[in-house]
Amino acid sequence: MKKEFLFLLYGLFFVSMGVAQIAPNKYYIQFTDKKNSPYSLDHPEQFLTKRALARRARFRIPIKENDLPVNPQYVDSVAKTGVKILNTSRWLNGVTVYTTHPELLDSIRKFSFVKNVLKFAPAGRQQKDKFKKERLLPVGRNISFKAATISEAQYGAALTQIKQLNGMYLHEKGFRGSGMVIAVLDAGFSHVLTQPLFDSLINDHRLLGTKDFVLPGGDVYPPHYHGRMVLSCMAADAPGLMVGTAPRASYWLLRSEDVSSENVIEEYNWVSAAEFADSVGADIINSSLGYIAFDDPAFSHPYSDMNGKTCISTKGAEIAASKGILVVNSAGNDGQNAVFPWIGAPADGDSVLTVGAVTATGVRASFSSIGPTYDGRIKPTLMAMGQLDAVADATDSVVRASGTSFSSPVLAGMCACLWEAHPDATNMQIIEVLKKTASLTDHPNNYMGWGIPDFVKADSCLTQLLQIRHSKSIMAWPNPFFDKFSIEIPQNISGEVVVTLFSAEGREVFSKVYPVEQNQLLVSGASLAHLPQGVYVIKVSGNGSVSYGKVVKR
Numbered sequence: 001m002k003k004e005f006l007f008l009l010y011g012l013f014f015v016s017m018g019v020a021q022i023a024p025n026k027y028y029i030q031f032t033d034k035k036n037s038p039y040s041l042d043h044p045e046q047f048l049t050k051r052a053l054a055r056r057a058r059f060r061i062p063i064k065e066n067d068l069p070v071n072p073q074y075v076d077s078v079a080k081t082g083v084k085i086l087n088t089s090r091w092l093n094g095v096t097v098y099t100t101h102p103e104l105l106d107s108i109r110k111f112s113f114v115k116n117v118l119k120f121a122p123a124g125r126q127q128k129d130k131f132k133k134e135r136l137l138p139v140g141r142n143i144s145f146k147a148a149t150i151s152e153a154q155y156g157a158a159l160t161q162i163k164q165l166n167g168m169y170l171h172e173k174g175f176r177g178s179g180m181v182i183a184v185l186d187a188g189f190s191h192v193l194t195q196p197l198f199d200s201l202i203n204d205h206r207l208l209g210t211k212d213f214v215l216p217g218g219d220v221y222p223p224h225y226h227g228r229m230v231l232s233c234m235a236a237d238a239p240g241l242m243v244g245t246a247p248r249a250s251y252w253l254l255r256s257e258d259v260s261s262e263n264v265i266e267e268y269n270w271v272s273a274a275e276f277a278d279s280v281g282a283d284i285i286n287s288s289l290g291y292i293a294f295d296d297p298a299f300s301h302p303y304s305d306m307n308g309k310t311c312i313s314t315k316g317a318e319i320a321a322s323k324g325i326l327v328v329n330s331a332g333n334d335g336q337n338a339v340f341p342w343i344g345a346p347a348d349g350d351s352v353l354t355v356g357a358v359t360a361t362g363v364r365a366s367f368s369s370i371g372p373t374y375d376g377r378i379k380p381t382l383m384a385m386g387q388l389d390a391v392a393d394a395t396d397s398v399v400r401a402s403g404t405s406f407s408s409p410v411l412a413g414m415c416a417c418l419w420e421a422h423p424d425a426t427n428m429q430i431i432e433v434l435k436k437t438a439s440l441t442d443h444p445n446n447y448m449g450w451g452i453p454d455f456v457k458a459d460s461c462l463t464q465l466l467q468i469r470h471s472k473s474i475m476a477w478p479n480p481f482f483d484k485f486s487i488e489i490p491q492n493i494s495g496e497v498v499v500t501l502f503s504a505e506g507r508e509v510f511s512k513v514y515p516v517e518q519n520q521l522l523v524s525g526a527s528l529a530h531l532p533q534g535v536y537v538i539k540v541s542g543n544g545s546v547s548y549g550k551v552v553k554r
Contacts, residue, residue, distance in 0.1 A: 025102060026086065026265050029078060030094040030115040037071045047090075051181070051281025059324045059426055066091050066319065074113050081107050087213055087272040091319045092312070096120075096268050120265040120299075154239040157390035157398045160360045161233070161410050164385050166456040167245055170417040177234075177249030180416040181208065183277030184231055184409075185270060185287040187257035188224030191394045195228065197236040198392075206250040211276055213256045213269040220255040225394060226405065227253065230288045232392035233406050234413035242390050242398045245413025252282060257289055264299040264312070267291050267345070271316030278323050283419060285325055286412040287317075288405035290332045290344035290369075303342060307374040311345030314352075321351035326419070326427040328412035330404035331356040331380040332369030343369045343379050353415070353431050354379050356448060357386025357407040362439070364448050368404055371446035380449040381431065382438055384411040414455055422462045433462045457507070464502055464537050464548070474538050474549025482554060483529035487538065489519050490547055497542035499523050501531075501551075509536070516542070528553075 039047055044063045048056075056063065070088045075095055079085050083099040099105070105117055151172060155162055162168060170176075189210070192198050201207050212218035220227070237247035254276060256269040270289065277285050291313055293300045305311055308318070317327045329347045331354050334340055347354040347369075357365040365387040371379030386407030388400040415430055425433075435441060437458045440451030475488045489497065494516055501510035509531060514521055531553045538549040 025100065026096060026098050026120045026263075027083075027105060028094055028096050028118040028120065028265070028268055029108060030092070030118070031070065031074050032113050032115045034065060034068050034071050034093060035113075036073070037068060039068050041065070041068065048279055049281050052279055055281060055283070055324045058423075061322070061324050066093075070095060071113070074111075077111060077113075078108055083108070086216055087269060089268065089272050089275060091275055091316060092268070092271060096265060096272075120263050155243045156238070156241040157400075158233075158236065158242045158244060161385035161389050161406075162243075162245055162414075164358075164360070164362065164452060165245075165411070165414050166454050167414045167417070169456045170414070170421060170459060173421070175417040175421045177246030177413065177416040177420060180246065180249045180284065180420050181252065181280075181282045182234060182246065182249050182284045182286060182412065182416055183252040183254055183273075183280075183282040184227060184234075185254050185256045185273050185277075185285060185289060186224075186227030186230055187259050187289075188222070188255055189220050189227035189231060189253045190222055190225045191392075192221060192228050192231060192253070195232075195392050195394070196396045197232055197238045197242055197398075200237040200247070201235050201251065206248070208250050208252050208280070210253040211255070211273070213254065213273050213276075214258045214266075218255075220253050223255060224257075224259050226259075226288070227255070228394070229391035229401060230286065230405055230409045232398075233389065233409035234286070234416075236392060242392070245410055246416040249413070249416050252277060252280060262293065262295045264291075264294055264296075267311065267313040267316075270313040270346070274316045274320045274325075274327075278320055278325060282325060284412055284416055285317075285320060285327045286329075286409045287327070287346070288330045288403075288408050289313075290330060290347060292332075292334070292340060292344040301345060303340065304374050306342055306345065306348040308348050308350045308377070311348070313346040314349045317346035317349040317352050321349070321427060324427055326353065326412075326415055326430055327351065328353045328355060328408055328415065330354075330386075330408035333357075333367045333403055333405075334369045335365070335367050341370050343371060343373070348373045348379065350377065351428065351431075352381075353411070353434075354381045354449070355386075355404060355408040355411050356380035356383045357402070357404045358383045358448070358452060359387045360385060362452055365402065365404075367402070368407075368447075371449070378444050378446055378449055382411060382434055382450055383407065383448050383452050386410075411453070414453075418455060418458055418462070421459060422466060424466055425462055429462070429465070433458050433465070437461050460502075460507075464539075474540055474547050476538060476549055476551045480552040480554035481528075483526075484522060484524035485551055486520055486522050487540065487549070489516055489521055489540070490545060491519065493540070493542040493545055495542065497521070497540050500539040500541075501528075502537040502539065503534070 083097040086096040210220040234244045234246045236242040236244040254273040256273040356368040384407040389406040434453040435450040438451040438453045444450045
């Protein structure tokens with residue numbers, strides 16, 4: 001499993017604990033069905049929170065069988081054999097277990113409701129962190145930089161990574177992630193409770209909770225520093241030092257990654273964590289994790305597995321997206337790997353917003369993993385700053401670190417702000433609008449996807465799309481048109497109207513005032529003939545009324 005981490009180690013204090021985690025044998029037990037379960041699709045409130053149900057209702061997502069928890073009777077029967085239950089998975093319909101007595105699995109295999117048993121090979125003892133290394137550059141509390149406005153000065157060391165996305169625009173409009181819930185799947189969140197960057201997160205009770213899927217019932221704070229750095233890209237809120245992309249959002253901190261092993265069980269942990277995020281009503285999952293090679297090569301993923309359908313974590317990510325969650329995942333740091341430069345799982349998911357890394361000047365970082373997926377889809381999806389990003393140190397300072405681990409949360413936080421501004425948008429509409437308004441929208445490629453998103457354009461485009469959905473439609477003919485077209489004027493408009501055309505990216509390309517003399521109006525002008533081919537939004541406003549339509553330029 002290739003991790004998306006590029007930075008210097010802080011120490012080896014966790015190694016002895018990690019060995020204890022990976023030495024025992026762990027297994028996945030697949031069940032055959034969910035028959036005779038005490039849970040019912042008619043009573044989803046028994047296993048999904050009000051917020052999770054509200055998301056499904058908002059986007060008309062039906063409750064399905066994979067929403068039902070694993071049959072507790074099956075779980076109890078397995079536990080009574082003497083194995084320890086680690087995590088359950090309602091989406092996969094199985095459980096992971098731990099035991100030092102493999103003979104107990106013989107009894108489990110005889111259960112009529114058990115389909116098969118998979119053994120996770122124990123990893124070798126590692127004496128160092130498996131994450132790749134890169135220098136951490138200290139920034140400290142005394143930051144020197146040039147800022148054009150006071151509002152820019154508030155971002156401190158994070159100014160460039162937010163400004164590159166035009167993210168301050170939404171913040172200035174008051175959208176900073178309020179009311180949005182982001183689940184962070186990572187390796188651990190050391191010092192989050194004591195780092196001043198997170199004071200407002202904790203004091204405002206927006207840290208909703210934690211859960212450990214590596215050592216169930218364990219503490220997510222001591223194990224590792226990576227999650228703290230990732231979280232700071234979104235949640236930091238210390239004006240003048242560092243402000244993240246979603247400083248007013250609420251967060252769940254979920255530990256799915258075991259830093260001391262490279263074992264396929266971590267993909268199963270990922271799915272269980274994603275299920276939990278769904279059940280508590282998370283809007284967004286940020287996962288700065290990736291899975292390719294494992295300590296036991298028998299479990300490693302060949303390139304052919306990166307087809308969006310094969311890997312366990314990818315299956316989980318696709319299900320999460322089907323539940324209305326925006327899944328944001330780092331592309332990976334293997335761009336310079338001559339053997340395997342491609343993205344890993346779950347970044348290969350078709351519904352996953354896969355984020356590559358660029359420098360402060362918008363050039364692709366050489367380490368950023370590339371596409372395509374094995375089945376030929378363009379990946380990554382979008383890019384954000386991932387080289388020398390501002391991230392939280394263990395004390396009260398900020399350091400700079402590199403990796404798609406950080407480009408992912410930078411973008412995920414901005415998505416939370418955009419979604420806050422447009423709550424009627426779906427997770428897939430958020431992705432599509434960002435692609436349509438990104439820097440390479442007309443020429444996407446497998447190095448940078450659709451490019452660097454522009455949240456000013458995305459906001460405008462989404463505004464237009466949602467207004468069209470909720471307004472009366474304007475009829476236009478001929479459609480497609482070449483240099484002119486006619487429209488029907490709504491009966492409640494008189495006097496004069498303003499006819500405006502917007503590109504698919506939300507950019508105004510034509511505007512003209514017309515007197516209203518009858519219910520039909522000819523829209524013409526030399527500029528219309530020179531418009532590029534494509535779809536345009538028509539906006540007709542007058543007498544306090546606004547109507548929209550679509551027209552195609554040929």
